[in-house]
Amino acid sequence: MNDRSAWIVGAFEHPRRTIRDLSVPQIHFEVARGALADAGLSLSDVDAYFCDSSEPGVNSLTMSEYMGLRYMFTDNTDTGGSSYLCHVGHAAAAIAANRCSVALCTMAGRSRPNSTVPPSARLRAGPERDFENRWGIAATVQNYGLVAMRHMHEFGTTSAQLAEIKVAASLHAQHNPAALLPYAVTVEQVLDSPIVSEPLHRLDCCVMTDGGGALVVVSGDVARRLDRPAVKVLGAAEAAKYSDNGAVDLTYSAAAVTGPVAFRAAGVTPADIDYVSLYDSFTISALIVLEDLGFCEKGKGGTFVSDGALVAPHGRLPFNTDGGGLCNNHPGNRGGMPRIVEAVRQLRGEAHPAVQVPDCEVALVQGTGGRLATRSGSATLILGRADT
Amino acid sequence: MNGRVPVPEISEDPATAHFWDGVRQGEFRLEYCKTCDRPIWYPRGFCPSCGGTCVDWRLASGRGAIYSFTVVHRSFGVYEACTPYVVAYVALDEGPCVLSNVVDVDPMRVTVGLPVEVTFTGAGRRIAYVFRPARARDQATEAMRAVAMQTTTSKG
Numbered sequence: 001m002n003d004r005s006a007w008i009v010g011a012f013e014h015p016r017r018t019i020r021d022l023s024v025p026q027i028h029f030e031v032a033r034g035a036l037a038d039a040g041l042s043l044s045d046v047d048a049y050f051c052d053s054s055e056p057g058v059n060s061l062t063m064s065e066y067m068g069l070r071y072m073f074t075d076n077t078d079t080g081g082s083s084y085l086c087h088v089g090h091a092a093a094a095i096a097a098n099r100c101s102v103a104l105c106t107m108a109g110r111s112r113p114n115s116t117v118p119p120s121a122r123l124r125a126g127p128e129r130d131f132e133n134r135w136g137i138a139a140t141v142q143n144y145g146l147v148a149m150r151h152m153h154e155f156g157t158t159s160a161q162l163a164e165i166k167v168a169a170s171l172h173a174q175h176n177p178a179a180l181l182p183y184a185v186t187v188e189q190v191l192d193s194p195i196v197s198e199p200l201h202r203l204d205c206c207v208m209t210d211g212g213g214a215l216v217v218v219s220g221d222v223a224r225r226l227d228r229p230a231v232k233v234l235g236a237a238e239a240a241k242y243s244d245n246g247a248v249d250l251t252y253s254a255a256a257v258t259g260p261v262a263f264r265a266a267g268v269t270p271a272d273i274d275y276v277s278l279y280d281s282f283t284i285s286a287l288i289v290l291e292d293l294g295f296c297e298k299g300k301g302g303t304f305v306s307d308g309a310l311v312a313p314h315g316r317l318p319f320n321t322d323g324g325g326l327c328n329n330h331p332g333n334r335g336g337m338p339r340i341v342e343a344v345r346q347l348r349g350e351a352h353p354a355v356q357v358p359d360c361e362v363a364l365v366q367g368t369g370g371r372l373a374t375r376s377g378s379a380t381l382i383l384g385r386a387d388t
Numbered sequence: 389m390n391g392r393v394p395v396p397e398i399s400e401d402p403a404t405a406h407f408w409d410g411v412r413q414g415e416f417r418l419e420y421c422k423t424c425d426r427p428i429w430y431p432r433g434f435c436p437s438c439g440g441t442c443v444d445w446r447l448a449s450g451r452g453a454i455y456s457f458t459v460v461h462r463s464f465g466v467y468e469a470c471t472p473y474v475v476a477y478v479a480l481d482e483g484p485c486v487l488s489n490v491v492d493v494d495p496m497r498v499t500v501g502l503p504v505e506v507t508f509t510g511a512g513r514r515i516a517y518v519f520r521p522a523r524a525r526d527q528a529t530e531a532m533r534a535v536a537m538q539t540t541t542s543k544g
Binding site: 127128129130131132134135136137138139142145146147148149150153194195196197198199200243244245246247248250373374 | 393395396398399401403404408426428429430432435436455456457458459460461462464465467468470473475476477483484485486487488489516518
């Protein structure tokens with residue numbers, strides 16, 4: 001039997017949100033150990049390794065030496081917070097091509113510069129550097145303020161509608177003791193929080209945490225031998241969105257491309273999705289991808305989220321049941337890994353009972369890396385329960 | 389308080405030197421593709437739309453209108469003391485949308501569609517272009533432009 005389908009058999013989110021006593025490589029090892037234990041595998045079983053390129057000195061060579069890995073396939077793709085969704089897709093493709101059978105994907109980061117490397121070196125800009133941030137874009141929220149303002153202008157989206165997204169995430173975070181903000185908030189509280197960069201309030205912004213997570217992706221043959229809860233990779237896609245040679249349109253992301261590709265690969269439609277993990281760096285981030293993925297029409301995201309649609313367990317489209325980046329975890333300013341881990345929990349039936357989606361068979365994970373007003377890398381994963 | 393922020397040094401980039409020379413001389417120069425006749429933004433010596441490598445430079449009018457903006461109330465580093473200031477995408481009359489600041493205006497009066505015109509600041513390597521509300525030309529033309537900016541742009 002040569003079953004080259006791809007299965008997530010290990011998933012681990014670091015339980016801490018402040019980590020000052022460990023180096024970033026040490027966090028990589030802790031999450032690797034957690035995911036491998038979840039899978040019932042060990043470091044010596046790994047034959048493929050994936051991490052991003054965000055931390056100087058952390059890459060395939062240094063981490064494979066550090067953790068004693070012997071890869072036959074490797075990748076340091078960095079598209080910001082969506083990198084880890086790309087890694088899962090790449091692992092699945094490598095497995096399908098018979099290049100590897102046990103892929104380890106790790107991520108780790110800190111929310112504030114706390115290393116010997118100055119932030120400017122880590123965030124080296126490209127050829128666009130003289131034309132963007134120098135006008136005072138000193139933080140990601142300012143970039144997303146531009147996005148939210150245009151969406152409001154074109155479609156009449158309101159701050160109250162954006163606030164509903166934070167409220168839904170907070171209702172879920174109440175049940176997650178590991179979340180940075182494990183309590184519910186109201187629309188009024190979101191609107192009363194200070195404006196950081198118009199039109200975004202503080203509570204429109206995700207948390208800033210230390211931490212990380214890891215996944216183990218294996219071939220069907222390996223998954224069958226393991227007798228552990230397994231989640232199948234049904235579809236994967238990635239694409240970039242940027243200003244089209246100066247023709248800026250801030251109202252959509254590359255999820256408009258990656259969604260249809262992933263849906264087609266998985267053979268499902270938005271109506272089949274039981275749970276979504278949406279990248280929620282900001283409330284506007286989640287709203288835009290809801291539209292791009294086809295859960296509602298472009299411009300109608302505000303209406304879609306305003307009637308409890310996102311609230312688990314019985315909403316039309318339960319989302320981010322761990323509390324998301326908005327309330328739980330957004331390690332190292334990159335939120336894609338916890339998004340994947342919660343989708344795996346949901347499909348295994350291992351989410352908190354208060355937010356577990358009944359009969360959760362198909363889940364979608366959406367990552368939106370980079371900065372949507374300038375350049376952003378999107379990735380979509382569609383995952384299925386073992387018996388799907 | 390006019391909404392201006394500290395101007396950092398431009399980097400050494402041969403592809404953009406001619407553009408920044410223009411800024412020093414009070415000109416907003418646009419690189420154009422000679423194959424497909426589109427303006428190129430930001431300048432890079434070739435056309436990302438058609439791949440053409442023959443480019444020339446033309447003088448832009450310096451006029452445009454705000455496509456989107458944000459009023460920054462909390463910032464960091466050298467920008468922390470400048471708040472509130474306005475970061476905006478300005479849709480130039482020639483087509484490209486460029487990021488900049490909107491200055492010499494109360495941030496609360498900035499709107500999508502506001503007609504703006506460029507002004508230049510700095511010297512040496514610390515130079516920048518920023519935009520301020522346009523002085524009224526023909527009022528009908530300004531009104532037409534404001535209406536045009538409110539319609540949905542085409543999706544790529």
